[in-house]
Amino acid sequence: MLRLNNIKIREDLSDYEVLKLSIKKYKIDESDITKWFISKKSIDARKKDDVHYNYSIDLNVKNEKKYPRIDKVKEVTFPNIKSIKKTLSKPVVIVGAGPAGLFCALTLVESGISPIIIEQGETVENRKDTVDKFLKEGKLRPSSNVQFGEGGAGTFSDGKLTTGINSPFCKKVLQDFVKFGAPKEILYISKPHIGTDNLINIIKNIREYLISKGCIFYFNSKAIDFRIADNKIQSVIIENTSSKTFEIETSNLILAIGHSSRDTFEKLYNSGFQMEKKNFSIGVRIEHLQKWINNSQYGNITKLKLPPAEYKLAYHSPTLNRSCYTFCMCPGGVVIASSSNSKEIVTNGMSNYLRNGTNSNSALLVNVVPEDFNNPSPLAGIYFQKDLEEKAFILGGSNYFAPIQRVEDFLNNKKSTFIGKVQPTYKPGTTLSNLNSILPTFVSKTLAEGIKYFGTKIQGFDNPDSILTGLETRSSSPVRILRNNTLQSNIHGVYPCGEGARLCRTVLCQQQ
Numbered sequence: 397m398l399r400l401n402n403i404k405i406r407e408d409l410s411d412y413e414v415l416k417l418s419i420k421k422y423k424i425d426e427s428d429i430t431k432w433f434i435s436k437k438s439i440d441a442r443k444k445d446d447v448h449y450n451y452s453i454d455l456n457v458k459n460e461k462k463y464p465r466i467d468k469v470k471e472v473t474f475p476n477i478k479s480i481k482k483t484l485s486k487p488v489v490i491v492g493a494g495p496a497g498l499f500c501a502l503t504l505v506e507s508g509i510s511p512i513i514i515e516q517g518e519t520v521e522n523r524k525d526t527v528d529k530f531l532k533e534g535k536l537r538p539s540s541n542v543q544f545g546e547g548g549a550g551t552f553s554d555g556k557l558t559t560g561i562n563s564p565f566c567k568k569v570l571q572d573f574v575k576f577g578a579p580k581e582i583l584y585i586s587k588p589h590i591g592t593d594n595l596i597n598i599i600k601n602i603r604e605y606l607i608s609k610g611c612i613f614y615f616n617s618k619a620i621d622f623r624i625a626d627n628k629i630q631s632v633i634i635e636n637t638s639s640k641t642f643e644i645e646t647s648n649l650i651l652a653i654g655h656s657s658r659d660t661f662e663k664l665y666n667s668g669f670q671m672e673k674k675n676f677s678i679g680v681r682i683e684h685l686q687k688w689i690n691n692s693q694y695g696n697i698t699k700l701k702l703p704p705a706e707y708k709l710a711y712h713s714p715t716l717n718r719s720c721y722t723f724c725m726c727p728g729g730v731v732i733a734s735s736s737n738s739k740e741i742v743t744n745g746m747s748n749y750l751r752n753g754t755n756s757n758s759a760l761l762v763n764v765v766p767e768d769f770n771n772p773s774p775l776a777g778i779y780f781q782k783d784l785e786e787k788a789f790i791l792g793g794s795n796y797f798a799p800i801q802r803v804e805d806f807l808n809n810k811k812s813t814f815i816g817k818v819q820p821t822y823k824p825g826t827t828l829s830n831l832n833s834i835l836p837t838f839v840s841k842t843l844a845e846g847i848k849y850f851g852t853k854i855q856g857f858d859n860p861d862s863i864l865t866g867l868e869t870r871s872s873s874p875v876r877i878l879r880n881n882t883l884q885s886n887i888h889g890v891y892p893c894g895e896g897a898r899l900c901r902t903v904l905c906q907q908q
């Protein structure tokens with residue numbers, strides 16, 4: 397396979413038009429091509445007077461020797477997933493139908509095993525109705541919400557598919573998403589995203605496929621206890637929403653419980669699972685007008701129809717020895733109420749595929765270390781989060797409205813009294829507040845330094861009318877369930893994975 401690299405395109409063209417220009421540049425006969433596809437597309441906006449696309453195209457030709465000077469690439473092949481020959485006497489059980497649980501089920505099915513999947517929340521279709529109701533009426537359902545339910549925590553998200561890891565399975569995950577309905581462009585654009593509107597259908601399609609392969613789902617069903625004997629898992633006890641309990645025997649239990657199921661973490665800890673506290677981050681969501689970000693990133697000369705612009709920023713405070721960074725930026729998105737416990741406020745961000753909202757938003761976070769919790773328990777980080785989320789609930793008016801503040805007022809440590817150019821998008825509602833009054837001082841001070849610094853990088857970032865919404869506390873897990881090099885916890889037969897293990901990888905049937 398040949399790769400045509402570094403193709404700079406300065407107008408909006410169809411893929412085929414890009415191909416035509418590329419083969420002209422590389423002097424390739426179109427009649428020699430048997431297969432082609434775009435393998436990379438990114439935007440280069442470093443020079444505002446020369447904003448352009450950068451493409452790579454991969455193609456198969458009848459006679460590669462005819463083009464000796466063109467780069468050759470190997471087609472990506474994935475490591476084989478071992479098929480499991482041994483018949484298991486008890487079913488494999490997965491707790492949690494988030495990305496880790498669902499991709500674990502897909503991998504097990506590929507290797508010949510159909511697991512049982514237990515999920516405390518609803519199916520994604522019913523969950524959507526429940527979330528819509530919460531956003532409208534402020535009535536939270538603790539078992540099914542933006543964090544919990546089929547699809548897991550990122551279902552109501554921007555569906556960003558970027559990762560810092562370099563694994564051949566990253567490509568496979570993208571291909572699986574396309575197989576279940578994601579837009580094909582996620583295979584080649586530099587920062588792929590799916591959008592909440594697409595994700596909901598994709599997750600439904602994954603479930604239907606898994607059921608067709610013999611998997612069994614129990615929704616509205618929570619794993620409430622774990623029977624252990626001789627340090628091995630024996631069974632999992634489940635309670636459904638009608639308070640009926642039942643037990644499923646298993647020797648292979650996959651814990652894909654995410655990071656927000658606090659009572660399950662407590663149960664596991666009290667049942668003898670080894671855990672440790674870990675670093676995480678807390679802060680706020682910041683909202684700007686998307687047009688400010690577009691203008692800062694792309695300038696106003698280009699005529700290209702570019703997607704809403706993004707940014708990723710980091711700052712280290714030498715005096716406070718803390719870092720402030722932006723995370724999970726949602727261009728054209730909204731700030732979403734992500735509480736999973738009663739009387740707590742948690743923010744996050746989401747966008748639909750088109751990212752066509754007026755505002756952009758991003759988490760603005762400061763790192764937190766276990767020494768900040770002043771408590772030896774492995775669950776101390778959870779208590780620290782919870783305390784802040786409860787304070788945000790009270791500051792917002794104790795009705796699931798989020799506390800908000802204009803950036804200028806935050807920097808001057810005074811309660812906001814009006815909303816300026818940026819209208820907050822958080823639902824069910826917002827309350828003008830002073831977020832400094834509930835944030836730890838080191839967080840407030842680092843955020844203030846970070847905002848001013850980021851204003852020097854992105855024009856408008858520190859605009860007085862930019863809106864801060866509090867609090868963002870769940871960007872990653874404050875606790876890790878330990879596992880050994882066979883991916884098992886100290887309790888034999890239990891495999892923590894995804895956010896709950898703070899190692900976002902699924903278990904790939906290593907045991908057999």
Ligand SMILES: Cc1cc2nc3c(=O)[nH]c(=O)nc-3n(C[C@H](O)[C@H](O)[C@H](O)COP(=O)(O)OP(=O)(O)OC[C@H]3O[C@@H](n4cnc5c(N)ncnc54)[C@H](O)[C@@H]3O)c2cc1C
Binds near residue numbers: 494516552724746
């Ligand atoms: C609003 C929002 C937007 C996000 N946006 C992005 C993004 O754009 N890109 C990105 O990469 N990441 C994003 N994230 C983070 C991402 O969602 C998580 O990293 C990811 O969901 C973790 O996957 P997981 O399967 O490990 O856990 P989760 O997705 O948290 O899934 C765990 C599941 O387990 C269930 N569960 C827990 N305990 C039990 C129990 N005892 N019994 C039964 N079921 C149980 C839960 O109900 C939940 O459905 C976002 C998160 C949120 C909240």
